[in-house]
Amino acid sequence: MPESTASPVLRKTALNAVHRAAKSKMVDFGGWDMPVDCCGLVAEHMAVRTGVGVFDVSHMGDIQFRGPGSLAAVQKLCMNDASKLAVGQAQYSAMLYPNGTFVDDVVVHKLSENDYLIVINAGTREKDVQWVRQVIGGMPGVHMNDFSDYYTQLAIQGPRAAETLQKLTSTDLSAIKNYWFSWGQVCGLHNVMIARTGETGEDGFEIYIPSDEATSARVWGEVLAAGAEFGILACGLGARNTLRLEAGMALYGHEISDTINVFEAGMGRYAKLDKGDFVGRDALVEIQAAGGPKRKLVGLEMVERGIGRDGYPVFSLDGARIGEITSGSPAPFLKKNIAMAYVPVEYGALDTEVAVEIRGQRVKARVVALPFYKRARKST
Numbered sequence: 001m002p003e004s005t006a007s008p009v010l011r012k013t014a015l016n017a018v019h020r021a022a023k024s025k026m027v028d029f030g031g032w033d034m035p036v037d038c039c040g041l042v043a044e045h046m047a048v049r050t051g052v053g054v055f056d057v058s059h060m061g062d063i064q065f066r067g068p069g070s071l072a073a074v075q076k077l078c079m080n081d082a083s084k085l086a087v088g089q090a091q092y093s094a095m096l097y098p099n100g101t102f103v104d105d106v107v108v109h110k111l112s113e114n115d116y117l118i119v120i121n122a123g124t125r126e127k128d129v130q131w132v133r134q135v136i137g138g139m140p141g142v143h144m145n146d147f148s149d150y151y152t153q154l155a156i157q158g159p160r161a162a163e164t165l166q167k168l169t170s171t172d173l174s175a176i177k178n179y180w181f182s183w184g185q186v187c188g189l190h191n192v193m194i195a196r197t198g199e200t201g202e203d204g205f206e207i208y209i210p211s212d213e214a215t216s217a218r219v220w221g222e223v224l225a226a227g228a229e230f231g232i233l234a235c236g237l238g239a240r241n242t243l244r245l246e247a248g249m250a251l252y253g254h255e256i257s258d259t260i261n262v263f264e265a266g267m268g269r270y271a272k273l274d275k276g277d278f279v280g281r282d283a284l285v286e287i288q289a290a291g292g293p294k295r296k297l298v299g300l301e302m303v304e305r306g307i308g309r310d311g312y313p314v315f316s317l318d319g320a321r322i323g324e325i326t327s328g329s330p331a332p333f334l335k336k337n338i339a340m341a342y343v344p345v346e347y348g349a350l351d352t353e354v355a356v357e358i359r360g361q362r363v364k365a366r367v368v369a370l371p372f373y374k375r376a377r378k379s380t
Helices: 015-019 041-050 070-076 122-136 160-166 213-226 237-246 280-288
Strands: 025-029 031-039 053-055 061-066 090-096 102-112 115-120 144-145 151-157 183-186 189-195 203-209 233-237 294-300 313-315 321-331 334-346 353-358 361-368
Touching: 015 031, 015 213, 031 237, 041 053, 041 237, 053 213, 061 070, 061 122, 070 115, 070 122, 070 189, 090 122, 102 122, 102 361, 115 122, 122 144, 151 213, 160 203, 160 213, 203 321, 237 321, 237 334, 294 321, 294 353, 321 353, 334 361
Parallel strands: 053 233
Antiparallel strands: 025 031, 053 151, 061 115, 061 144, 090 102, 102 115, 151 203, 183 189, 189 203, 294 334, 294 361, 313 321, 313 353, 321 334, 353 361
16 A cells, blocks of 8 residues: 555644734644744844744643642652742743753743642653653652643743733733743733743743633734734744744753753753752762763854854864754844854863854854843843
8 A cells, every 4th residue: 555645633723723814834843833934034033132022832831730749749850949939930940861861841830839830842742741640650649730732822022022911911010020920811811820931032921821712813913912013023933943042042852852961951050959859860960970061052153154053063173073053043133143052061162163064064163152142131
């Protein structure tokens, strides 16, 4: 029999019809039919850096832990110290394998005492959920629910994000600090979670609303209307990627994976080795005792003309292959060609010159500090 050529059935967010009606360019992202380009990548990127943009990030996963054993479960699973969280506070963290490499990076939210929400990446949802069940399956006093399909998650990002969202809620957004969240009415919907989080390097909010198509489409439209005076654009995954790259943020499958450990990725500050046992802790202690990682994640800025793309090899100037690019692109706001790459620690000093192989040609780049871009903080 001939092999089947049928395309796999892609999962869809509740806004899929809205994206298609808007003629957004759609791609298969981790098994999801997602917009990669809504209004032009550079325009979207610049809207978020200078005004405001809105992203459909409903493909992200949401795992909730409840019960008297919920904190113990989160502490076992994640490397940061969730015991330090107050109700209404979030923290960046990661779930690790026993060898200290990444299952996924996550954001942990403390909803109330004995109640936590972990937001996981879209492309790793099924794997993450299985891993969580495997690790905490025998732990007492914790009930886990996968609520990933219950929410439409919108990210409203940029220096005008607060002004845009404030039009749609009576909740005082200025009272929500970075990596904190609150509950309020948004677009007439009650008990919406409003978090001051995002992956763009800008100020912004992520809101969690019911995932039915009609509600999702209405709120999407109201956000666009509220931001119209600030030049809001609907944004796709392409701009989300270039924004997080400029901001030096890791992406699973690129800067972090099951072959990269915490110290190599430069994330040791999030691994609280003194909090007690967690999966991967022993390996991290051993890596430290052995003198630390042998390679490190660095920022690269192209010195000569060329764009270093994901997977391109990196060489020393004397011709030895020393690593490869994990993420690379033109940086629309910075107007430079930038990349992140893993190289041996001896090549990781600032201003070290290396060469990136681009279509058979060696093109010079230099090591620069991460992040490439850091937003100006408002003085208060």
